[in-house]
Amino acid sequence: MATTSDSSASFEETDTRTDEMHSTIEAWIDELVGDIDAAQASDEFQEWLDVQSRFHDYSHRNTLLIKLQCPEATKVAGFNTWRNEFDRHVQEGEQAIWIWAPIITKQCPECENSPSYHEQCDCDYDETPPEEWSKGLVGFKPTAVFDISQTEGEPLPEIETEATGDAEDLVPTLTAAADSLGVTVRIVDADEWVHGEAKGVCKQRSLHDLRPVVEAKARANQADLAVTLLHEYAHALLHFDVDDEDERSKREVEAEAVAYIVGRFFGLDTSGSAFYLAAWETDDAEVVHERLGRISRTAAELIELLAE
Numbered sequence: 001m002a003t004t005s006d007s008s009a010s011f012e013e014t015d016t017r018t019d020e021m022h023s024t025i026e027a028w029i030d031e032l033v034g035d036i037d038a039a040q041a042s043d044e045f046q047e048w049l050d051v052q053s054r055f056h057d058y059s060h061r062n063t064l065l066i067k068l069q070c071p072e073a074t075k076v077a078g079f080n081t082w083r084n085e086f087d088r089h090v091q092e093g094e095q096a097i098w099i100w101a102p103i104i105t106k107q108c109p110e111c112e113n114s115p116s117y118h119e120q121c122d123c124d125y126d127e128t129p130p131e132e133w134s135k136g137l138v139g140f141k142p143t144a145v146f147d148i149s150q151t152e153g154e155p156l157p158e159i160e161t162e163a164t165g166d167a168e169d170l171v172p173t174l175t176a177a178a179d180s181l182g183v184t185v186r187i188v189d190a191d192e193w194v195h196g197e198a199k200g201v202c203k204q205r206s207l208h209d210l211r212p213v214v215e216a217k218a219r220a221n222q223a224d225l226a227v228t229l230l231h232e233y234a235h236a237l238l239h240f241d242v243d244d245e246d247e248r249s250k251r252e253v254e255a256e257a258v259a260y261i262v263g264r265f266f267g268l269d270t271s272g273s274a275f276y277l278a279a280w281e282t283d284d285a286e287v288v289h290e291r292l293g294r295i296s297r298t299a300a301e302l303i304e305l306l307a308e
Contacts, residue, residue: 009068011098017142021098025064029285029292037278045277047071049257052296053264056303060292062099069097073147075156082146088153090146101143107136114138170266170306171222174229177305183236184213185229193217200228202235212236223268227259230302234258237298250279254295261299266306 009024011017028044035041051067052060054074066073076097082088105114108130111123115130117138148156178185195201200216214232219225234255242248263270280288 008070009065010095011069011142012095017098021065021100021142024068025061026285028064028068029288032277033280033283033285033288036281036283041277045257046260048292049260049295050264052299053261056261056265056296056300058296059100060289060296063296064292065099066097070147072149073097075148076145078143078145082151082153086154086156088148088151088156090151094146094150096144096146098142099145100140102137103139103141104135105138106130106133107138108133112136112138168222170226170268171229173306174226174233177302178214178233180305181233181236182211183233184211186213186215187218187225188215189218199224200232202232202240204240212240226266227263227268227270230259230262231255233302234298237301238294250283250291253277253279254291254298257295258299258302261295262302262306265299265303 011020011024013020032041032044048060048064048067051071051073052058052063055063055066055076058066066076076099077086079090082090103114107114108118108123108125109128110125111118111121113121113123115133118125118130175185175187195215195217198217199219200214202212202214204210204212212235214229214236216225216228216232232255235251238254238258239248239251242251260270280291283291
């Protein structure tokens with residue numbers, strides 16, 4: 001996968017930027033699919049997970065674009081945002097990182113196009129004039145952002161959240177979050193554990209109660225327990241209703257990836273995670289796209305809940 005590891009992507013040509021951003025993402029997915037059983041593919045996948053852990057509220061397409069252009073990025077914002085909101089200035093000569101930004105504008109209630117595109121299409125809606133239409137998402141446009149390492153000026157204010165990287169605090173936070181996730185959680189003493197070598201399981205309690213039950217084996221290593229809970233919560237959110245055994249095995253990678261992202265976000269050492277991407281070797285690029293999207297959305301949901 002030399003395209004992504006030997007050099008950074010660049011989208012400086014205005015006329016071709018949109019097409020190149022799309023094609024670069026598709027090329028990365030295609031190469032991942034083509035080399036799915038190679039160590040290099042696992043490394044590329046883990047690098048994307050690292051970026052996703054730092055930008056958990058970004059779509060997988062945008063975190064892929066950040067990874068391909070500036071994989072070490074930690075905080076990104078637009079030129080004016082750095083200047084006006086943080087009193088920081090982009091240093092001269094820095095190259096922009098291009099991502100997709102939503103286009104929010106007046107939207108036709110019927111065809112959902114902006115006024116200009118509405119005039120060009122076959123939509124006959126004329127019940128209300130465009131100035132009375134509500135605003136909505138009509139598309140995405142390339143937008144330039146810069147990493148904090150490309151700026152200078154005032155230090156960023158420290159942002160504190162209730163959840164920290166200390167697993168002693170994170171485990172109680174995880175158990176308290178179970179109800180919000182629609183999950184029943186149990187920490188089971190080691191001498192009562194009946195699931196062999198497994199550290200945790202996600203199961204259905206009964207035919208009368210379809211709420212997933214997550215059980216984790218109690219242990220002294222709270223960081224390891226936290227990662228297990230994250231993994232099993234991901235299972236509950238990702239595929240509790242998936243009956244196909246082959247697909248369930250494929251989503252094992254997704255659950256591990258979610259636990260990796262969320263664990264990294266809260267400062268846990270998840271370096272022992274292993275991503276056996278060979279499980280996806282029969283998937284085409286579109287399916288892998290769906291998997292990456294599920295991973296990023298599920299990780300974002302957990303992070304936002306735990307960091308409240």
